[in-house]
Amino acid sequence: MRSYRCYFITTAALLCLLPATLCAQEFSTIRRTVNAPPKPSGTTPRTPDGHPDLTGVWNGLGDNLLGVPNQIANDGVSIDSENSSHDIATGTQIATFPRNTTRGLNNEQGERAASLLRRVGSNRPIYKPQYWDMVKEFDQSANEEDPSNNCMPAGIPRAGIPSYIGQYPNSFIFIYPGQGGLIATQTMYRMIPADGRKHTPLEELDGTYTGEGIAHWEGDTLVVDTWGFNSSTWFDQIGGYFHSENMRVIERFHRDGNTLTWTATVEDPDVLLEPWTTTPRVALLNPKPDAVLPESLPCSERDLTHTVTKEHH
Amino acid sequence: MRRFGSVVSVALLTGLLFAGAASAHHSVQSQFDIHKTVTVSGTVAKIEWINPHSYLTLNVKDAGGNVQKWAFELGGAGALRRAGMSRADRGGLKPGDEVTATALAARDGSNSGFLQELKMPDGRTFKFTTDPNGN
Numbered sequence: 001m002r003s004y005r006c007y008f009i010t011t012a013a014l015l016c017l018l019p020a021t022l023c024a025q026e027f028s029t030i031r032r033t034v035n036a037p038p039k040p041s042g043t044t045p046r047t048p049d050g051h052p053d054l055t056g057v058w059n060g061l062g063d064n065l066l067g068v069p070n071q072i073a074n075d076g077v078s079i080d081s082e083n084s085s086h087d088i089a090t091g092t093q094i095a096t097f098p099r100n101t102t103r104g105l106n107n108e109q110g111e112r113a114a115s116l117l118r119r120v121g122s123n124r125p126i127y128k129p130q131y132w133d134m135v136k137e138f139d140q141s142a143n144e145e146d147p148s149n150n151c152m153p154a155g156i157p158r159a160g161i162p163s164y165i166g167q168y169p170n171s172f173i174f175i176y177p178g179q180g181g182l183i184a185t186q187t188m189y190r191m192i193p194a195d196g197r198k199h200t201p202l203e204e205l206d207g208t209y210t211g212e213g214i215a216h217w218e219g220d221t222l223v224v225d226t227w228g229f230n231s232s233t234w235f236d237q238i239g240g241y242f243h244s245e246n247m248r249v250i251e252r253f254h255r256d257g258n259t260l261t262w263t264a265t266v267e268d269p270d271v272l273l274e275p276w277t278t279t280p281r282v283a284l285l286n287p288k289p290d291a292v293l294p295e296s297l298p299c300s301e302r303d304l305t306h307t308v309t310k311e312h313h
Numbered sequence: 314m315r316r317f318g319s320v321v322s323v324a325l326l327t328g329l330l331f332a333g334a335a336s337a338h339h340s341v342q343s344q345f346d347i348h349k350t351v352t353v354s355g356t357v358a359k360i361e362w363i364n365p366h367s368y369l370t371l372n373v374k375d376a377g378g379n380v381q382k383w384a385f386e387l388g389g390a391g392a393l394r395r396a397g398m399s400r401a402d403r404g405g406l407k408p409g410d411e412v413t414a415t416a417l418a419a420r421d422g423s424n425s426g427f428l429q430e431l432k433m434p435d436g437r438t439f440k441f442t443t444d445p446n447g448n
Contacts, residue, residue, distance in 0.1 A: 143343060151364070180364030299364040303386070308420045309343040 035079040037282035040257035044220075047167065052220050052255045055167045057291040060258070060284030075121030075236065076279040088279055089122045118238050125241055125266065125276035138240025143307045145240065146183065147232050151299035153209040154185040155233025156226055157249050157264035161283040162190070164293045165253075165260075170195040172215055172222075177296035182237060187296045192224055202227055207245045209233060222253040235266050236278070244270035258285040345417035345427045353383055354413040360406050369406070369428065371414060385416050385428040410434045 038061065045053040076088040085094040096117065119139075127135055138145045148154045154176070162174035174190040194215035205212055207230035215224045227248040234241045235249075247268040254261045265277040341347065355373035367387040372380045401407035411434050416426025431439045 178364055180366070184365035297362065297364040300361070301365060302368070302384070303344055303366065306419055306421050306423055306425065307343040 034081065035077075037261070037280070038259055038284045040259040042257040044255050044257055047169075049169065051167075051217055052222075053167055054165045054172070054222060054253060054255055054260065057164050057286040057293050058161055058260050058283040059163045059291075059293070060286045075119075075239070076123035077117060077121040085117065087120070087122050092122075094120055121279070123277075123279050124239070125236070126273045127271055128273055131242075131271050135240045135242070138234075138242060139238065140240075142238070142240065143304055143309070147234060148185050149183045150301040150304060151178070151184050151186050153188045153233070154179065154183060155188075155209045155229070155235070156190075156211060156213070157251060157266065157278065158183075158233055158235055158237065159185070159188055161260065161262045161281060172224075175293060177293065178299045180297060180299065184299055184301050186299050194222075199225070199227060202246070207231065211249070218252075220254065224251040224253070225249075226251070235264075242271070243268045246270050258287075259283065260285070341417075341427060344420060346420050347417055349418045350415050350429060351418040351426055352413065352415040354411070355383060357406050357408050357410040357412060358382065359408065369414070369431075371412065373424075381424055383414070384425040385414050386425070387428050404437075406433075 047053045077085055077094065078088050079085050079096075083096050085096045086092060087094060094117070142149070148158060153159075159176040162176050164173070164175040166173035171194055172190075172192040174192065176188040176190075178187040179185045188210055190210050190213055192213040192215045194217075196216075197214060199214060200212055205228035208228060209230060209232065211226040212228040213224050213226035215222055217223070225248070227246075229243070229245060229247050229249075231243060231245045231247075233243070235243050235247070243266065247266060247270075250265040250267070252261075252263050252265075260283045261280050262283065263278050263280050265275050266272070267275045353371065353373045355371035357369065358372045359368070359370040361368045361370075369385040369387060371383045371385065373383050375381050406412070413432040414426070414428055415430040416428045419425045429440070433439070
């Protein structure tokens with residue numbers, strides 16, 4: 001995947017962003033036309049044992065559920081305005097297909113341009129050369145190949161930031177509502193112990209979608225160390241990034257006021273040349289103090305048998 | 314009924330529908346012909362508010378008088394719910410309603426489409442394709 005870094009970054013788009021902000025209205029009154037991280041406000045609450053309290057409904061932007069625009073930011077594209085974007089790692093400006101608010105629905109140029117924009121970020125996993133063609137084929141045939149686009153679980157870390165975190169003295173509950181946006185997935189939950197236990201040896205674990213996650217604190221940052229996955233998921237939103245059963249994921253959660261910053265580092269020596277870390281994503285606490293997580297819609301995928309092209313987005 | 318009496322509500326709904334469509338889990342044009350529409354009239358058989366797309370299923374009589382099922386895809390279910398369409402007593406659909414649907418045609422020729430316009434039994438018409446802002 002190193003070759004991606006050489007791509008001449010021009011292209012692109014944007015058009016999915018506006019709809020994304022509209023989608024977000026379902027969960028929040030905040031309208032966003034850029035994907036800059038929200039600025040924190042308020043104080044960070046702490047539990048009696050002194051740790052930051054991560055408990056809350058973290059769907060203030062809608063992004064973590066609906067995926068856009070933070071979904072784009074995983075590989076490092078910053079949407080700066082109506083018609084400009086830049087690559088976060090290199091600073092390279094990306095010519096962006098202008099958002100035309102009078103453009104009709106289902107504009108094919110817009111859809112294609114949005115697909116490209118999701119793929120121009122330079123923060124990409126670097127696969128062993130023997131897998132380059134495989135990844136490319138997966139991405140180009142995602143309608144058929146994407147393992148999480150037909151109401152199967154997104155897995156970790158593709159599910160992103162949980163929409164609900166419940167923090168207890170020795171464990172955490174994470175809830176990830178099913179998505180119906182860029183991918184179609186079912187709801188997942190994780191119960192993550194934080195009691196000092198060690199991982200079960202990998203060879204004794206059955207591979208699962210969410211793996212065996214164990215949490216500990218490093219200062220004020222919660223670190224969730226997970227292994228024991230199956231190989232039935234991809235680890236980023238787009239790109240065909242498959243992984244082996246030996247993948248290990250290190251997630252870091254840091255609360256600052258009403259924001260929660262998340263990164264995930266993917267270690268998979270079987271297929272990657274080096275660990276890959278997502279561009280930080282930031283979730284916003286639901287602004288309603290009494291917010292509850294709404295019912296997650298059931299997922300029933302009926303389109304993919306009717307698609308006549310292979311491209312996903 | 315009363316909720317949908319205003320232009321604002323329809324504009325909102327339109328925008329939200331677009332939102333669901335544009336962030337679909339596959340590209341719209343991989344499944345639908347964005348330059349071709351199909352219009353059918355029939356009876357509402359089923360309304361489903363689900364991910365990744367909501368569905369409106371109609372019973373449509375063909376030229377021979379036989380009933381065919383037509384499946385029309387819609388946008389975000391949550392948005393539609395908030396707009397009130399999930400309850401018939403708020404002006405939404407219910408099984409048995411006679412409606413006319415205009416949709417982007419399925420590229421594979423199946424009895425399905427991406428809903429663009431819906432004529433309700435009481436004469437209201439919802440257009441689901443204007444501009445992304447729903448203006």
